[in-house]
Amino acid sequence: MRVRHPLLAAFLLAALVDLGSLAAGYGPGHLVAKPLLMPLLAAYAALRGAPRPLLAALLCGWGGDVLLLSGAEPAFLAGMASFAAGHVCYLLLFTAYGRPHAHRAFLLVCYGVLLAGTVAVLWPGLPAALRLPVAGYSLLLTVMAYRAGTRFGRTAGIGGALFMLSDTLIAGGLADWPQPPRPDLWIMLTYIAAQFLLVGGTLKALDTHPPAARTDGAVRSATP
Numbered sequence: 001m002r003v004r005h006p007l008l009a010a011f012l013l014a015a016l017v018d019l020g021s022l023a024a025g026y027g028p029g030h031l032v033a034k035p036l037l038m039p040l041l042a043a044y045a046a047l048r049g050a051p052r053p054l055l056a057a058l059l060c061g062w063g064g065d066v067l068l069l070s071g072a073e074p075a076f077l078a079g080m081a082s083f084a085a086g087h088v089c090y091l092l093l094f095t096a097y098g099r100p101h102a103h104r105a106f107l108l109v110c111y112g113v114l115l116a117g118t119v120a121v122l123w124p125g126l127p128a129a130l131r132l133p134v135a136g137y138s139l140l141l142t143v144m145a146y147r148a149g150t151r152f153g154r155t156a157g158i159g160g161a162l163f164m165l166s167d168t169l170i171a172g173g174l175a176d177w178p179q180p181p182r183p184d185l186w187i188m189l190t191y192i193a194a195q196f197l198l199v200g201g202t203l204k205a206l207d208t209h210p211p212a213a214r215t216d217g218a219v220r221s222a223t224p
Contacts, residue, residue, distance in 0.1 A: 060086030098151025125175030156201025
């Protein structure tokens, strides 16, 4: 696939550097590349005329990315709060710009079962101070993933599901679940793919069904 937009190319390059650094165990590369990911993706989305809630969600993701570079518990909680704010922004986006899609009842049941099962399995292994924050965050994340698929279609829906997978891997580490080799690599791979697909699904949906009235005054570019 040929990438024609320089900001998208820069995002993909930063993603490759980040993932390659994690695969090689090269910490400085991860420290440099990770904070670049969401600003580059947000800049690309802004030039494509993305609505403000999408840009806000990506910038909240950037805040969470930076905070989670620290291993301290206060930074972890602040990072989780930043990501939670991003999910609220996504929900505002889906509500304001989305259109109903099929299979809503089926997806609701699936996500409800996933949420209940994941929290039930995680709960005993989580530190006591993190149980309620993780459960509340998991509920918000699950609602975001469900709404992504039922309001913006398959691409955004896959992005939402991958976001759930990425954060479940993080929570599994907190609960001392068995981890795959280089768990940070899989966490970042699924997270980067999630944000990329959420942006791509949003832009695709708005290109296909542009809103009758845009409240942010943005003009969408036709350049992919």
